[in-house]
Amino acid sequence: MSIQNFANQFVCDLVAYEPGKPIEETARELGLDPESIVKLASNENPLGPAPSAIEAMKNESSGVHIYPDGGGYKLRSALAEKHGLGLENVVLGNGSNEIIELLCHCFLNRDAELIAAEHAFVVYKLMATLFGAKYVEVTDPDFIHDVDGMADAITENTRLVFIANPNNPTGTLVGQEALDRFMDKLPDHVVAVFDEAYYEFLEDAPDTLKYVKEGRNVCVLRTFSKAYGLAGLRIGYGLAAPQVASILQKARQPFNTNSMAQAAALAAMTDQEHVQNTLDTNNAGLRFYEKAFDERGLEYVPSVANFILVKVGKGDELFKAMLKKGVIVRAMSGYKLPEWVRISIGTQQENERCLEVLDEVLPTL
Numbered sequence: 001m002s003i004q005n006f007a008n009q010f011v012c013d014l015v016a017y018e019p020g021k022p023i024e025e026t027a028r029e030l031g032l033d034p035e036s037i038v039k040l041a042s043n044e045n046p047l048g049p050a051p052s053a054i055e056a057m058k059n060e061s062s063g064v065h066i067y068p069d070g071g072g073y074k075l076r077s078a079l080a081e082k083h084g085l086g087l088e089n090v091v092l093g094n095g096s097n098e099i100i101e102l103l104c105h106c107f108l109n110r111d112a113e114l115i116a117a118e119h120a121f122v123v124y125k126l127m128a129t130l131f132g133a134k135y136v137e138v139t140d141p142d143f144i145h146d147v148d149g150m151a152d153a154i155t156e157n158t159r160l161v162f163i164a165n166p167n168n169p170t171g172t173l174v175g176q177e178a179l180d181r182f183m184d185k186l187p188d189h190v191v192a193v194f195d196e197a198y199y200e201f202l203e204d205a206p207d208t209l210k211y212v213k214e215g216r217n218v219c220v221l222r223t224f225s226k227a228y229g230l231a232g233l234r235i236g237y238g239l240a241a242p243q244v245a246s247i248l249q250k251a252r253q254p255f256n257t258n259s260m261a262q263a264a265a266l267a268a269m270t271d272q273e274h275v276q277n278t279l280d281t282n283n284a285g286l287r288f289y290e291k292a293f294d295e296r297g298l299e300y301v302p303s304v305a306n307f308i309l310v311k312v313g314k315g316d317e318l319f320k321a322m323l324k325k326g327v328i329v330r331a332m333s334g335y336k337l338p339e340w341v342r343i344s345i346g347t348q349q350e351n352e353r354c355l356e357v358l359d360e361v362l363p364t365l
Contacts (some may be wrong), residue, residue, distance in 0.1 A: 010132055023328070032326050038353050040344040041330040043168065043198075043307045045229030047281060047347075049264065050274035053230060056267035060260045068259035075262045078269060079237055083209055088242045091249060092257045096197055096223040096236030100127055100162075103193060103219060103238075105251040107159040108133040115153050116162040117145045119170055119335055121195065124162045133159075143170035143301050143309075147182040154190055161186075164195040165206065169335055169342045171198075171303025176206040183211055183218075191244060192218045197236075198305040200227035200275060201282060215241045219248070224261075226306060227278050228268040233261035282306045285345035292355050307344045312358075314365045315341045321361035327354050 004012055027034040076090040083089075093099040100123060108114060108131040116124040117140040128135040134157070138149045145163055154161065163182075166173050179194075186192055194208040199222055211218045223236035235257055238248060268274070289308050293300045299311040312318045315338050319331035330342040343354060 008132075010129055013129075026323060026326070026328060030324060030326070037326045037328065038346065038350045039328045040346050040350060040354055041328045041342075042231070043226060043305070043344045044231050045226060045278055045306075046345070046350060047229060047274070047278055049229040050268050050271040052271045052274075053228070053264040053268040056263040057260045060263040064259060066259070067255050068257065068262060070255050072257055072262055075257075075266050076237075078266055079239075082269065083239060085209070085212065085239060086242075089212060089239055089245055091238040091240065091245050091252065092262075093236045093238065093252075094256050095225060095234040096195070096221040096238070097123060098234075098252075098256060099219065099221050099236060099238040099248070100124070100193075100195070102248045102251045103160055103191065104128070104131050104133075106247045107191060111157060112159045113155060113157045114160045114162065115150050115158055117150070117164070117167065119143055119167070119337065120145075120162060120164050121168050122334055140167075140170075142172075143167070144172045145174050147174055147178050151182050151185040154185075154187060156189070158190050160191050160193055162193045162195060164197075165208075166196075166198045166202070166303070166305040168197065168305065169307070169330070169332060169337075170301050170309055171305040171307060172301065173202070173304050174206070179206050179208065183216065186217070188217065190217065192216075193221065194218065195221045197221065197223045197226055201279060201305050203304075209239060212239050212241055215243075217241065217244055219244055224265045224268060227275055228265070229274075229278070230261070230264055230268060233258075233264055235261035235265045281347065282345050284348065285351050288348070288351050289343065289345075289355075296359075307342050309337075309340050309342050311340050312362060312365075313339055315339055317365050318358075318361060321364065322354075322357050325357045325360065327357045329354070 023034050023037045023039050072092040076087055079090050080087050104127040110132040113134040113136050114128040115136045118137050119140055125135050136153055138153050208220050219238045219240040221238055225231035301309040315331045316333055332340040
């Protein structure tokens with residue numbers, strides 16, 4: 001009898017999360033030069049990390065035989081000061097994804113429910129299933145979270161409500177008024193999770209930290225993977241009221257964030273010039289794609305993040321056709337959007353190459 005028969009069935013039934021296809025794997029499979037491949041699939045920073053972050057990693061490298069600061073004192077202190085919070089409000093994670101997992105460890109079980117939007121980040125559903133909880137999906141008209149509908153879906157068994165803002169993969173945003181309305185309805189037995197991985201790309205961001213400062217049962221997720229260009233280091237954090245943060249700290253593994261990641265994040269958060277260059281590149285790229293899609297009559301979702309969702313008819317086929325030509329985009333069938341692909345914003349050269357290949361293959365599908 002297979003060992004699978006003895007594993008938890010709800011785990012065996014899961015479809016594993018599929019990340020954007022790596023450049024090296026694509027080059028090996030297709031016999032392409034890795035330098036010629038354009039990867040626009042994982043919402044990474046096309047400018048890379050800040051020079052100050054690279055220097056910080058170099059300086060830290062000679063000490064990696066020593067365990068990192070398990071409490072992340074320097075980075076947590078800097079984050080607390082930046083956001084007007086206390087050290088007790090900050091929880092570090094191996095990417096903000098780990099904070100998602102910690103929340104599920106702390107609040108989910110087979111009797112609990114997690115609520116999220118229909119086209120939200122697929123990891124929410126994976127985590128709910130992994131912990132045996134009920135996953136409640138609320139429709140999102142025009143790809144925008146229906147936070148009123150999400151509030152109405154809360155039951156006595158609900159423990160977590162995830163609001164990705166901006167949302168991946170749609171790039172849409174819920175405004176302050178709607179969030180305030182949602183929080184007015186939030187019962188005491190539920191933690192509202194505001195996943196703000198793309199927060200830095202917003203020109204007029206809603207204020208969710210005020211809920212933390214009010215001592216509400218919320219957790220705001222942020223990351224250094226996107227605007228700061230440190231995706232490969234896996235460093236993120238959660239900002240929460242002490243009663244929530246202290247529970248998360250109990251579930252956190254010792255030394256969950258490594259010393260090089262902590263040092264790089266600390267340096268990156270002070271390099272506003274690099275962040276501004278990233279935002280300028282991103283805004284120019286969004287306008288480039290919007291204009292191109294308008295000219296071609298392609299439907300797309302206006303985005304406030306560092307990617308754009310466009311309707312191409314046969315998403316999986318387009319992904320495969322563009323892949324053969326060395327351009328990696330993200331098919332959306334896993335998000336129940338088989339007619340769409342998501343394109344991360346790259347450099348102008350990368351964006352132009354992507355559009356060139358899109359023009360070549362789209363008429364052939």
